[in-house]
Amino acid sequence: MEIDNSYEVLVYGGTVAGITAALAAARSGRKTILIERSNHFGGMVASGLGLVDSLRENAFGGIHTEFLSEIRNFYEAQYGPDSDQYNLTLGGRFMEPSTSEKILDEMIAVEANLQAFKQLELIEVIKEDNIVISSRYQDRVNKNTILIQHKASIDGTYEGDFAAAAGVNYRVGREGQKEFDEKYAGIIYHDWRQNHQELHPLSTGEPSELIQAFLLSSYFD
Numbered sequence: 001m002e003i004d005n006s007y008e009v010l011v012y013g014g015t016v017a018g019i020t021a022a023l024a025a026a027r028s029g030r031k032t033i034l035i036e037r038s039n040h041f042g043g044m045v046a047s048g049l050g051l052v053d054s055l056r057e058n059a060f061g062g063i064h065t066e067f068l069s070e071i072r073n074f075y076e077a078q079y080g081p082d083s084d085q086y087n088l089t090l091g092g093r094f095m096e097p098s099t100s101e102k103i104l105d106e107m108i109a110v111e112a113n114l115q116a117f118k119q120l121e122l123i124e125v126i127k128e129d130n131i132v133i134s135s136r137y138q139d140r141v142n143k144n145t146i147l148i149q150h151k152a153s154i155d156g157t158y159e160g161d162f163a164a165a166a167g168v169n170y171r172v173g174r175e176g177q178k179e180f181d182e183k184y185a186g187i188i189y190h191d192w193r194q195n196h197q198e199l200h201p202l203s204t205g206e207p208s209e210l211i212q213a214f215l216l217s218s219y220f221d
Contacts, residue, residue: 003117003146007033010135010150012122015043018156019104020063025154026114033148034108034116034156035137041108041116043158046101051094068092070103120146125153125166132166177205 009025011018014036022034071092079085108116120137134149155162176186187208189200
């Protein structure tokens with residue numbers, strides 16, 4: 001498969017979010033390219049995490065639900081519907097990373113409007129009148145450089161690499177409650193043993209340079 005020099009949608013970053021965006025664009029009839037710097041698609045879900053970000057059945061739909069269905073189908077076909085392996089997926093939400101990668105690769109491969117490439121590293125984003133019109137990449141295997149034109153671009157990386165290269169404005173930290181009249185913005189505390197809607201008395205709502213922590217216990221609420 002050869003890379004064309006022009007696409008309607010470019011997605012940089014083969015995380016699950018990036019893959020989902022690329023699939024959605026391709027299924028909408030857009031000529032789409034998905035580019036990943038490493039040699040694997042799937043991000044953390046295919047590289048050791050082994051679960052999705054919510055155990056609630058009704059939290060997501062669309063391509064996410066399709067992915068869970070494919071996970072269930074794989075374990076059912078491989079081990080049987082009454083097997084421990086199938087039951088331990090908890091409806092497809094827990095899986096082996098290698099299985100995630102396999103399923104995601106298959107979902108990518110069947111889309112006629114989607115081309116996907118690995119081992120391409122972003123070198124620069126090119127703009128005209130502050131509008132992104134193309135981007136340049138280096139093949140990490142043969143060191144060749146590739147220029148790709150695209151009408152729309154999506155950053156699917158965890159770190160915002162494409163957005164940073166494009167000079168997109170950003171901020172770090174938490175805004176205060178007063179900035180956008182948000183009750184739960186700024187420095188706030190919850191007592192996880194009580195109603196999560198109630199704020200702890202030590203909450204101030206003031207801005208903070210600190211970033212939000214990841215609450216693993218939310219998986220098991």
